[in-house]
Amino acid sequence: MPSETLDQFLQHNLQDLKDQGLYNEIDPVDGANGPEITINGQKLINLSSNNYLGLATDDRLKEVAKDAVNSHGVGAGAVRTINGTLDLHVKLEEKIAEFKGTEAAIAYQSGFNCNMAAISAVMDKNDAILSDALNHASIIDGCRLSKAKIIPFEHSNMDDLRQKAKEATESGQYNKVMVITDGVFSMDGDIAKLPEIVEIAEEFDLITYVDDAHGSGVLGKGAGTVKHFGLQDKIDFQMGTLSKAIGVVGGYVAGKQELIDWLKVRSRPFLFSTSLSPADVTASRKAIDLLMESTDLYDQMWENGNYLKAGLKELGFDIGQSETPITPCIIGDEKTTQQFSKRLNEEGVYAKAIVFPTVPRGTGRVRNMPTAAHTKDMLDKAIKIYEKVGKELGVI
Template structure:
């Protein structure tokens, strides 16, 4: 039996979300999450996935996962610090470090866990964190958990970052200060100014933390945004996921050997959650090897993204400031964004609305994620639907 107070809270707030156009339905995919998907028996062109390279269904990753499960079992059986560290976990971590250009790396069960665990393992009460105002929710939650003073920095505003870094460090109030930013911002697709960040960080002795969830496998020939700027020796924390371009599940932090040793002894999700499955670790390892040995995967991603973005703009859509495959179609009104998405799905394009609180109020949008597995025919079909539906709704 549900408590009356809980029932009232849920009913009132669910109705309010729906009335404001902020309630998202969850669709069930029948089969694999590829460039095309099946929902309720209908085939749709899929532009909602973070599967940048198409690796989630890659035969070599599937084979690696099956073989690892046959060798190690389906689960690791314990947390990493007891007896849940298998040799496949260490092989993955060593491969990540090699790929990212760092001394070592630590693998977590998810990207969210990375930010929750790594930030709070180093930053404490008495410290300060300078955080870009559009950072991902997991960064925000990780900063809150740390107990450090959180100071918002205007988005990608290096003058604001320097002014606040100067103020905070010269105050003498804090033991240590970190600047944390996404490498690629997931809603707008813009890229952090890593070279300028490093210059300011050196000047004010800031710890640097880059969440490269949407940059790994995309920027820097796949090695990420930090590598794109050749700054891997100057960024303290390189965090990323194994669940987007890598195509599997999990997350990691790459950095100095001393940092990784500390995180393995202090990061709570690492200490208190069962290890990444052996199959996932093996598949992620294979994914990185494929990127290293076959640059055409990342090249195809960019070829498709540039084609799709250019055609959307030619049709008349506002795609904002994106510098990456992330392609928002900015509508503004949240309810209209919801209506637009429903019309696209009905016509055969699966592209979901992104509304508040994921993005600021009044900036509702459809976010498209063209990937390396999309064919030109798929993209052209989707673009024709975008043109038709946009005109019908008066958006273009």
């Protein structure tokens, strides 16, 4: 017999989430995840994808992925440390290092895996981690796994970071102290104050770690937040994904050769999980080549982002303090946010509601991400639908 205790737990808590407007419905997409998608037979303008540059459906990536399957098969066949490191993995890691301006790089199965792997490979119970209060869940979980003392600092508050760095380093309690931050904060679209963080890190000898999942491809002419500020030689860990702007799947850490050598022998997801498939590796390398050869997609994404921002702001929507194409429409109340997203969907725009625990309670929002693949006509239609639904629900 199934456990009655488990049944009661699930029934009670699922209903509780639904009552609070916190239950997330998953909407399977029929076909590719492009600027327009089809869900349940309805064609929708897609503003919820992290496919920032439209590369997930790019024909050039498709072709090299097919070639890789034909030459190397559909899977790597083993973990990296046995015989799952193909020549394709080496070429990808060399390309990432060139792209990020570092000595070396290591590829993982996902961005989440990167943070679980890299933080705990270097930090332990005798150390401390200064973590921005709005850091991504994968950073939080990676810090927890390390068993280091986690010391949160107020979001992008450099005075608070300096004070806590001073306290941590002068206490004599910790062998090492790391400061870790997102490069671009995915729910608000603001950029970490990396120059100030580096200044504080140098003052107190902090290890620096930047999660650039939402900055790679989006800042620094595509090379990311660290390149945006010209700090490639100042940041110890540059972490990023291959699943957002790059359009495929996976993650990586870039840094000094000795750091990458250490991660290859001490980061558990690298050691104990089969490596990325040949198609994914090859498509990712092609995407990086495209970004290094031209800024056309990058420029188009920014043009579209600025266009949507201006349109929504003019209508009176609260778009927060975003400094990137990520454009939140902050509604506040969770149930209203869910209703707002549902009505957008019914009118032809797919823009997902983001509520607690992804964002703090009372700050529910619909997160919009215009990509390089959107046309002005699509964005104009989306803005008109936003106006209709916003007035209908009293949001504007």
